[in-house]
Amino acid sequence: MKRRDFIKKASTGALATGAITLGGKAFAAEPEFKWKMVTTWPKNFPVLGTNANYLTKTIEQMSGGRIRIKVYGAKELVPAFEAFDAVSRGTAQMGHGAAFYWKGKSEATQFFAAIPFGMTAQEVNGWLYHGGGMTLWEELYGRFNLIPTAIGNSGVQMAGWFRKEINSVDDLKGLKMRIPGLGGEVLKRAGGTPVSLPGGEIFTSLQSGAIDATEWVGPYNDLAFGLYKAAKNYYYPGWHEPGTVVETFINKSAFAALPKDLQAIVKHACKDANMDMISEFTAKNNTALNTLVKKHGVKLKPLPDDVLKKLHALSNKVVQEIAEKDAFSSKVYASYSSYQKQVMPWSEVSEYAFMRARKL
């Protein structure tokens, strides 16, 4: 490349190596690519929001500053639930959320977020990266000019906070619970009343008795939210969200405009962030659980077996109905459920059998 071309390309922004490093020290060049990331969480929301910061910082560091991504919390640029459309049309280049928020686009999105009585984090990542899941997800989001991928997982969540004890299936009848999505639909079929509430209203509604129960995430987020002050019974396991995938979606044209090395950086930074989030949740949930039980006197209780069995049977129906919505949802359901059917016997003799052996 001639110097004249070098300068010309640099000035038009077409020279892809924006950061020139000398002796290992990068000097702050203006980034070649300035992206915006819209998120469905409040800015810096613990783990879910901070993961967006971690991800964008990783991308910036690996690219030597050639790509810089500014993170916008929910409502800062667009409202939370407009993030998908905003990235689809290019208002922002990247989004950070969870696929079940977009079920209005396709019911199939839910398989890429959380399925009641579905797969755990380790299982679902096997499906996504090595079981055909990612290809289906790309096909689905591709229709909306988006490229999706996983950037985190919550692990098994908690069933939630309940003002009264749940001792039988009958106790679900008439239960007013803040529980969104498929879990809410399952509760409805069990005789309960799922309530939709914005995050900011959950605590006061539970405290006043306007609702009888709420699910949120897991010990770390629940502790920060102070939910233990409003209800003392903390039930497990989170049958409705056993390994919720947290996602990013990237504007296809913006991604295509990146040179191949930056494309690889963005792609692999997401997989790194996926490993980071489940590790962070695991580390922080265990400390928070300890605090909740030992310091705040929270009563940790398992949902009774007959309640779980009932919820499981209802969940199977609810999930199967997604498959009946359209041909593509049916295809994703088939892939997800056949993978789950096969991975469960393996999890049973590996992770489950070991954890059982360890506590004998």
Place this chain on the structure above:
Amino acid sequence: MKRRDFIKKASTGALATGAITLGGKAFAAEPEFKWKMVTTWPKNFPVLGTNANYLTKTIEQMSGGRIRIKVYGAKELVPAFEAFDAVSRGTAQMGHGAAFYWKGKSEATQFFAAIPFGMTAQEVNGWLYHGGGMTLWEELYGRFNLIPTAIGNSGVQMAGWFRKEINSVDDLKGLKMRIPGLGGEVLKRAGGTPVSLPGGEIFTSLQSGAIDATEWVGPYNDLAFGLYKAAKNYYYPGWHEPGTVVETFINKSAFAALPKDLQAIVKHACKDANMDMISEFTAKNNTALNTLVKKHGVKLKPLPDDVLKKLHALSNKVVQEIAEKDAFSSKVYASYSSYQKQVMPWSEVSEYAFMRARKL
């Protein structure tokens, strides 16, 4: 930077941006950094060896070819168990193995690989990335001019292949089993005879009855190895290796010579590879388990509870003895075991309780 300087720096290799990309298309420049990676596995060994290929390819792609790493299988450059020293002295810049191979350097290495009745993949990654584990590991390897990190995990392994049934603790007495490391020591204390055998001799030894049993990895690797032809009883769970960390170690000076963006690329590529390996093992083990049971008539059996209890008690002693070797091992033991003690109640109400609920 003046053109003269640009050319000069390019020719001396001091210009850190080796790959210049135009319109998104990289043209093949000579890599700025040519590294060698020595591994403790045969070249292209399924998952463990192919992960090294995946990792180095990721680094190459993210760096736009500025760093190229050639992978050497065991014996190609140095024998498997000399990889640590080879990277320490700079014969190679990077190594790929498992920390328990280096227990001759320090007993503490074993906490960064596998601990009988220790932590699962998800738990150990929480400890490494968000629980202080990585800092201790870096301190340990730093003494040897190395930077360590995790690049994979096997998940819970299988207990192994047995010619005869194990029905009680007595059946462990006199059992000749190929089982290395801490697991072998535990078996010895239970009255068995741990045998050390190179990979190539395991199959014939088991088939001829020279050994009564062997552990290997999990269904995917075990199937490829044909072990089902030599013994029909396939026991679970792998109490001795519940979440074996696979590692890389990087020559400190070689890493320091990289510009910051390439350092970030190497570091984050490892975390990406860590996510990839556990996902690949999960996906492939489940398919292989199915083949072993349905096609090859393998008898899948749980170790009896009293055998597991006995092995657990012996394991606790063996692991505690590591802590008594030296001050640093004691520090790592304290960190590992206090983290495990705290994470177990969380795993119990999350992953374990959910997997239990799912199969009611």
